[in-house]
Amino acid sequence: MKKLILASALAAAVALPAQAADYVIDTDGAHAFIQFKISHLGYSWLYGRFNTFSGEFSYDAKKLTDSNINLVIDTASIDSNHTERDQHLRSPDFLNVAAHPQATFSSTKLIAKADNKFDLHGKFTLNGISRDIVIAAEKLGEGTDPWGGYRAGFAGATSFELKDFGINYDLGPASSTVYLELTVEGIRQ
Template sequence: MKKLALAAALASMMVLPAKAADYVIDTQGAHAFIQFKISHLGYSWLYGRFNTFSGDFSYDASKLAQSKIQLTIDTASVDSNHAERDKHLRSADFLNVSKHPKATFVSTKVVPKDGDNFDLHGNLTLNGVTKEVVIAAEKLGEGTDPWGGYRAGFAGTTTLTLKDFAINTDLGPASATVQLDLTVEGIRK
């Protein structure tokens, strides 16, 4: 009788709907990146990244539309591999880090597309301005890692118009927008 009750209990657990899992973004292991590129006067690309950020997300493959993510970026960690330029990027001409040391992204909805692709809508607060942005994203993969944990990874890209975020320094029409590329690997909590 005890075996039958145990079997029934196990069977009932197997049919319970899966719940979204919560993940912390793996910045300690350097498995997440926020990078950018912007045209330099139309002659070349300038690349950079933000070295310090944190965040978490909730994800269920069977209910992708219910997924959520939030990120906090330390704007002073901007790194374009050139100290003088980084100093200028931190100034009031661009990121104004003395007044706005953090940028945040909080998702508002996920719109599934074909395959592992989806549009991630959310509010980006940068330089004291909050605007809705859409990140074209894709799931890269998920599964167990060699250390007994479980991971899920995603990549996305969006283009921001600098003036939309009160960055009014005019570097010419070729430099009016910046492309953000995000790669996020999360470890299930």
């Protein structure tokens, strides 16, 4: 009788719909990236990334609109593969990392679209200024990993004007927009 009750309880638990789960973004394993590009005078693209950031998200495949994400970016970790340029980007002309050592993003709403795509609305704070932005995102996949954990991965992109975040250094009209790309892989907690 005990085996029948245990088997029934186990079957009922397996049949329950998936619930929201909390994830920590896997930056230790370098499975997450925050990259950017900006036009260099209209002649080429300058690419870079932030090497240090952290974050977490809550994800529910059955009720996507209840999902959310929070990111904290170490602005001093900017890396454009050029030491002198990175020093200038950390200066008050651009990120002013001494006064604003972190940039943050906190989602406020998610609007589901077709084919695992969604618009992620949120508050982005950079250079001490907060603005609403929208990240066009998509779920890349989810499932068990080889180490017995469970992961979910997403990618997204957005753009913004430098002047919207108080960055007024004149790079010319072709270099006023930053394109930001994010790839996050989270480990379920």
